[in-house]
Amino acid sequence: MVATNDEEIALKTAPIPLTSSSRLSQRSDSIHTRPHALPTPSRPIPTNIPHNLLPSAPASPPTPAPSPTPHHRTPSWNNANENEDAFLRDARSHFSRLDSSERQRFLAEILNLCDSQQLSFVHDFVSPRLKKDPFKTLPNELCLRVLTFIDDPRTLARSSQVSKRWHELLSDDMTWKNLCDRHSYRRLSASSSGRNSVAIDRLPSIIPRTCPYTLPAPPSDTSSRLYDQYFPGPSTSAPNLSLRSFDATADSASPQRRKAISYKSHFKQRYMVETAWRHGGRVKGRHIKPDQGVVTSLHLTPKYIVVALDNAKIHVFDTEGDNQKTLQGHIMGVWAMIPQGDILVSGGCDRDVRVWNMATGESVHTLRGHTSTVRCLKMSDADTAISGSRDTTLRIWDIKAGICKNVLVGHQASVRCLEIKGDIAVSGSYDTTARVWSISEGRCLRTLTGHFSQIYAIAFDGTRVATGSLDTSVRIWDPNTGQCHATLQGHTSLVGQVQMRGDILVTGGSDGSVRVWSLNKMTPIHRLAAHDNSVTSLQFDDTRVVSGGSDGRVKVWDLETGHLVRELSTPADAVWRVAFEEEKAVIMASRASRTIMEVWSFSPPEEALVEHYRSSSPVSLPDQTMSGYQTEIDADERGDTKMRDALDCEDPLD
DSSP states (O other): OOOOHHHHHHHOOOSSSOHHHHHHHHHHHHHSSOOOOOTTTTSOOOSSSOOOOOOOOOOOOSOOOOOTTTTTTOOOTTTTOOOOOHHHHHHHHHHSOOOOOHHHHHHHHHHOOOHHHHHHHHHHHHHHHHHHOHHHOOOOHHHHHHHOOOOHHHHHHHHTTHHHHHHHHHOOOHHHHHHHTTTOOOOTTGGGGGGOOOOGGGGGGOOOOOOOOOOOOOOOOHHHSSSGOOOOOOOOOOOTTTOOOOOOOHTSSOOOOOOOOOOOHHHHHHHHHHHHHHHOOEEEOOOOEEEOOOOEEEEEOOEEEEEEEEEEEEEEEEETTTTTEEEEOOSOOOEEOOOOOOOOEEEEETTTEEETTTTTTTEEEEHHHHHHHHEEEEETTTTTEEEEEETOOEEEEEETTEEEEEOOOOSSSSSEEEEEEETTTEETTTSSSSEEETTTTTTTEEEEOOOOOEEEEEEOOOOEEEETTTTTTTEEOOTTOOEEEEEOOOOOEEEEEEEEEEEEEEEEEEEEEEEEETTTTTTEEEEEEESSOEEEEEOOSSSSEEEETTOOOOEEEEETTOOOEEEESSOOOOEEEEEEEEEEEEEEEETTTTEEEEEEOOOOOOOOOOOOOOOSSTTTOTTTTOOTTHHHHHHHHHHHHHHHHHHHOOOOOO
C-alpha cells in the first residue's frame, strides 16, 4: 500500500521516530480518510498543523521575473573548462566528417539529451539563420513589382533602413512614381510657395522612364481624376477672392527652392505639406493698424498679399505678411480689385477704376466713366480689365493706355459678379439674369434667364456657367446655347459663394452650409454643416475645401470624404476673407474689435528637403552608369531617416 503525499511529508519531517505498529496503524487509517490538500496562497493554512510539519517552499516573488531573452541566453565562455576547447575542436572535426544522414542522427541524439531551457536556446539560436531575405534572391523586376502593392509611405521609408539592398530598391524612382499616383501627387506646381520647381510631367526629359515592368493604373477615385486638365491654374472664385497667379513670369522674381528632380523628392515634399495642412503649420499674425474696417477683398500672389478695406485704403504686404505699402487714392470704400504681376486694378464706391504699380506704390491711371459703385473687376489679359458697376453697365478698359475701349449695356440692375475665360465674359446681375459677352466684339451673345431673384455669385470654366442666387438655388448653364442644364436645390438662403473646378462645384450660403456637387450627375456629393452663420469666404483645390464664416471660424474639409480636417485658426468675432494656395493660407478676420491678418505657412523646412539627387534610378535602369552610387548610400540613408521621421510624426493618411 502506498502512502499519501501528506503522510510521506509527515514521515520524513517527524522529529520523533515512530514504531512499526504505529506506522501500520497510520497506513490503515489513511485508506479510509481523504488525503489533505497542500496549502496554497489562496487557501488559509490550517492552524492545527504544527509549523515544523509544513512543506518548505520559497515565497513567490511579488512580480514575476522577466523571461530570458535571446540576448540573455548567449553562451558565455568565461567559466569554460581548460579542456572544453579541445573537446569542441574534436567534436567539430568529427561532425564535419559525417554525411548528411549521420549528421541528422548525431544532432537528434544531442537534442534528446537537452532539457526545455536548452531546447529554447537552440530555437532562438537557429531561427534567425533560417530566415531568408527574398529581395536578395528575387530578380529586380519582381522586387519592384512587390513594392508597387505598398501604398503606405511610412512603410516604404522604414523599409529603406533595413539593408543596402532594400535601400537600393526603394531608391528606384518608379516605386515613388506609383505612390505619387496613388496619392494623386501627379504634378508639382511651378508656383509652390513662390519657389520654382519642376512639373512632374516634365520629368521624362530629366529622368528616363524605361522600366522592365508595367505599373498598375492608379485607383479611380474623386481626388485622382478631377483636375488634370485644369492644373496648374487658379480656381474660379467669387469676385473678391482669388487664388494666386500661376504664371511662370511672375514666379521668376520669387525666392527659389531646390528643384525636385525625382518622384521621391516630389512625394516627400507633397506629403510633408499635406501633413502640415492636417496637423501643423506655422502662423504669423499681424494687426492692420491704425486702420480698422471691413476687409472687402483679398488676393494672394507670388509676390504680394493685397488687402482692400471699406475705409478706401489698400494694403500691400509681402508673402510673409510684412507691410510694404499702403495705396491711397480712393476717397471711398474699395469693393473690388484684381492683381496682375506688379499691376493692381481697383474700384469702389467713388466710381473710379484705378491702376496701381505695387512695386512703387504709385497710381498709374484713374479711369472714370462709371456713375455708381464699381462692384466687380476682372482682367482678360495683361492690358485689359473689365469692370461691373451698380450703374448696370460693364466697361472694358485698356489699362496700359488708360482709356475705355467699350461699354457693355444690357443689364437692368446692378452688375454684382463677373467671370472671364478667353474672349468670353459672363456677368451676373440683380436683375436676376446672367449675360454672356464677347469682349472683342463688345456685344451680348446670350441672356441666361431663370432665376427668381438677384444673382450674387458666378463661376465659369469656358464650357459651363454656374450662378448662385438669392432664390436659394444654383443653376448650371450652357454659355453657347443659353440653356439651363440643371437647377441645384439644397441651400435654404442666399447662395453667395460659387466655385467650379473640373467636374466639381462647391457652393456656400448664408445658411452656413457648404455643398459639394458633381457636375456630371448634377447631384450633391457632400452636405457640410460648416458654420453657424453666413459663409463669407470659400475656396477649394484638388484636396481640400477651406471655408470662413461670420461665426469667426475657418475650417478645412477633406474634399474626397467631406470630413472636417481641422479648424485653422482660433475663433474670431468674424472672418472676412480667406485665400490659400498650395503651401500658404491668409486669413483676414476681426478679433477684439481689431482687423487682423494671419499668414499660415505649410512649407516643409528647407533642411528636411535636402537630399542627394541622382540622374537615374539604379534598379529599374540597370543600363545606366552606377559609378559613385555606393558612395552616396550613407548620405541617402540619412535623408531617408529624415523622411521616415517626418512620416512617423503623423497618423496614417485618411
